[in-house]
Amino acid sequence: MPSYNPPLRDMQFLMHEVFKVTDVYQAMPQHAEVDADTINAVLEEAGKFAANVTFPLNISGDEEGCHLDKTTHEVTTPKGYKEAYAQFVEGGWPALSCDTKYGGQGLPFVVNSALYEMLNSANQAWTMYPGLSHGAYEALHAHGSPELQAKYLPKLTSGEWTGTMCLTEPHCGTDLGLLRSKAEPQADGSYKITGNKIFISAGEHDFTSNIVHLVLARLPDAPAGSKGISLFVVPKYLVNADGSLGERNGIYCGGLEHKMGIKSNATAQIVMEDAVGELVGQPNKGLQAMFVMMNAARLGVGNQSLGLTEVAFQNALAYAKDRLQMRSLSGTKAKDKPADPIIVHPDVRRMLLTAKAYAEGGRALSTFCALLIDQELNHPDEKVRSDSADLVALLTPIVKAFLTDNGWIATTQSQQVFGGHGFIKEWGMEQYVRDNRINMIYEGTNGVQALDLLGRKVLGNQGASLKKFGKLIAKLVEEEGVNEKMSEFITPVAMLGEQMTKFTTEIGFKGMQNPDEVGAASVDYLRVAGHLVFGYLFARMAQVSLRAIADGNTDPFYVAKLQVARFYFAKLFPETATLMRTARAGGKTLMDSDAALA
Template identity: 70%
Template sequence: MGQYVAPIRDMQFVLHEFLNVSDELKQLPKFEDVDADIINQVLEEGAKFTQDVLFPLNHSGDREGCHYDAATKSVTTPKGFKEAYKQYVEGGWAALACDPEYGGQGLPVVLNNSFYEMLNSSNQAWSMYPGLSHGAYECLLEHGTDEQKKTYLPKLVSGEWTGTMCLTESHCGTDLGMLRSKALPQDDGSWLITGSKIFISAGEHDVAENILHLVLARVPDAPEGSKGISLFLVPKFLPNADGTLGERNPIFCGAIEEKMGIHGNSTCQMNLDGARGWIIGQPNKGLNAMFVFMNAARLGVGMQSLGLTEVAYQNALVYAKDRIQMRSLSGVKAPEKQADPIIVHADVRRMLLTAKAYAEGARAFTSYAALQIDRELHHPDEEVRKDAADEVALLTPIIKAFITDNGWIATSEAMQVYGGHGYISEWGMEQYVRDARINLIYEGTNTIQSLDLLGRKVLMDNGAKLRKFGEKIKNFVEENGTDEALSEFITPLGDLGDKVTKLTMEIGMKAFQNPDEVGAAAVPYLRVVGHLIYSYFFAQMAKIALAKQDSGDNFYKAKLATARFYFARLQPETAMLIRQARSGSANLMALDADLF
């Protein structure tokens, strides 16, 4: 059912030539021994696992879905999922970027990031089981007590136990301040939690022996709204003192959601009836702790859409080279055949290059952000750590929203390459479109990400974080502005940088007069900033490719052609987006709600 080949060559280009990760990691004592050979070896082994074990389960898992047994309140994952997870654990993949203190391999996030791209390309639904577990690991590592870390982290690191995030309730999604789940204190320091949660990915399954639920709830006399939310660790099975599984905790799956995609992942309704849990962090400070998990999930969803973009592109490319339809408008290209392969047609190439450019741009972007996370966590210089943290905060909503928007565009274009075969399920392309569409919604809709970027990350600090990133762009433009060979990339990059500065100031001034201006401008604004980042990265990659285009390696010619396509065909979208953002809120808010 289709094919997937991990794009190791482009990953190596991004890591070794674009980011120079080996040199960067030498500045981080924890990773100073992680060299190119180690990185390449992990990529190659990761490719084998994802290509040979996970990808063959993607289509069948989508067709079969998960099965819910109402009598036992249990969920069975599709055929092969449990066995694949066992291989994942035995291969040590769960421990790749985890702390050696808890059994991890201690490798950098930037390498783990590339492996997760492969996981998502090969099987997004399956990859959510270990992906969510890693978010739970990060949350406990930062906010858990010593006892919680000792009890739970080794099991999460090994992959023996998995994790979830239990936030949403039927009456509240984004507005978590409205949640009603309650937690009552017990004499032994535990809490009894009652409530219902929905849309809980991997909430119940059979791939691991225990599930650790991170649950938001209210303690007695908690303040109203988001200031009264606490976070609790609620295991499916309560662990005994020796680490073995003990009593079954009353947190049960009431049903699994019927949804448009990611059928292989069990999206559950979870009911807690006096389930025993332990508080993580301080009472009424749960959102602060949960944001570690939420931000990890937002970055992870961006990776999901990168994975789908890549695999959809690969299959559309194979089809376009094989499928014959009509003749090229510029003359016959395959005289030995009844018609020419459709890749000769200009618009088919537009669709393929759109997916290719969005995949390569996202790969550079997410790898860059992952390296900043490594710097934030492990650089010996406190100022460097702070700058990296500011940058990650700025980039996180853009990664989630811009890459998932582009993934929806790219998978749709890739499906379109197939013509009528694209929406026939046996080809597998319509699954990528269905899966990709979900990514725009969960873990905070893309509108929420846009409001977070413009309202919190830009306007709240008067643009300080954005200006800091903009200085990098400005310096690159000044350093390379006189290079005529680079002018086709540098000129539009510099121009867009100036426009983003002016647009940000304009929206900020309007927002002082009318807060609705932020909501009206936020979505197009995020896409403009996303294109600014892609322009910056594509310009840097084009510089590398220009220097090596005559090396005899056609990879660099392809990279250069993709960068040229991006600047000619995709980046100009910003002109329309800027006009939309500037049009203000009046055209949205003037119509009375009763007149819709």
């Protein structure tokens, strides 16, 4: 049976030593009183909830799955899930970073991000039920009318109701311009919505008395394509003027998807038959509100793979220390045992360190983005808000794609550490692999994220956002460029930063001649950009660790941090050289392949 220990020490290291979040919050009136003790206390309790309440339900929930009553269209979740959610609500966890105006606790997003990492490690499928509510909350918070906000946000904040995102239809996935769901205006200002949606995570369940669906649909006179999309809030039960629940709405679960992983999350086929909805934002302007949901979800998906990377690593490490197999190549290490533990073997250490590096780098990036979001939303300086927003936009596709690709590498290699036992269900590793696989697909496949990064976020603004990130690297180089102990961490990042300018310009020029060149290079480009970001963050972590050791701190944590950073730069970061070469190879061998793909 697997186990899980919340990585509180590493979270505290990032928040208090690397990013010094409480110093940053001093400039924000909303968070100025948030101190390290408060953050640590919240994280400790969050870790207990994840480890003691949701983690024990992970394997049993996967085995039991969800069940749909096709007569009533109601879904029953696995044993213990509903009760765990009640504890979650009672503890105030849904409201952690929500607006105090609607009953939220108003804590920084950094804290909420850490909470969800631990929940994802413990039980990704369960975590998706409350997690999906955040996208609905953010969209209504940003674009809902005061009436809609008053009606829905307090219940979403408290967790009394949950929310979903109803975007995908059977004939179209990411290309939402093709959607067919229709919205007919009614005399009372509401809309009757008819259509079918698929792949709706947490689309039906028994956790709450109501589910608030945010639905994309077309008005009768809507222009074709993505410019004709509107967003509507469509509750499972209609809401009366006094806030009580009214009659059942015409939206229901017509079926549950049979899936490779996340089996205990109800991935629903949603049917709408004259369902009553209310418009969110302006007619035909649903894309703007949709991207609020999508960007929140994309950051959340990266967090899901981060959680699975961490828990897979923890269990692979414990197994490697215990499992006896062969003798060390450099001589017997466990003389009192018939064989050495497999952790003595170089390749086992390579797999373990890969998972650990991707967990620590991913946690640093997730924390960094959360802090940027706090600044974007709450900093009094307009330039800080603007710069933070630009960096979050740049980093969002990297968080989604790079962290989920790395999560796949980490979970499969952690499974490999177990040998044959990794393929056996009782050890839990095969579930982490299965559950992680969806993260590379949904909320826009990783190929779509790569196009978004290169096409929109880099070439789309002539590299302005990328240059802002480059300034962070330049500042670190200026601080530590003459420090010999930092050279092994700084030099590779500085070199890649310089190469990225030429690399990006080349691809942009080729893309002007033939847009397929951008598509051919984009996946490799995103991974290079991901390593540039990770390299910067590992250099910052090494900087703090070296200073702590120089100050006489003997905590082995800092030594371990440096060892992981050295492994990352020696064994993982050099992938960028190959990726730049394959990206520069262009699109001819891909597109001139009609005979091969006939």
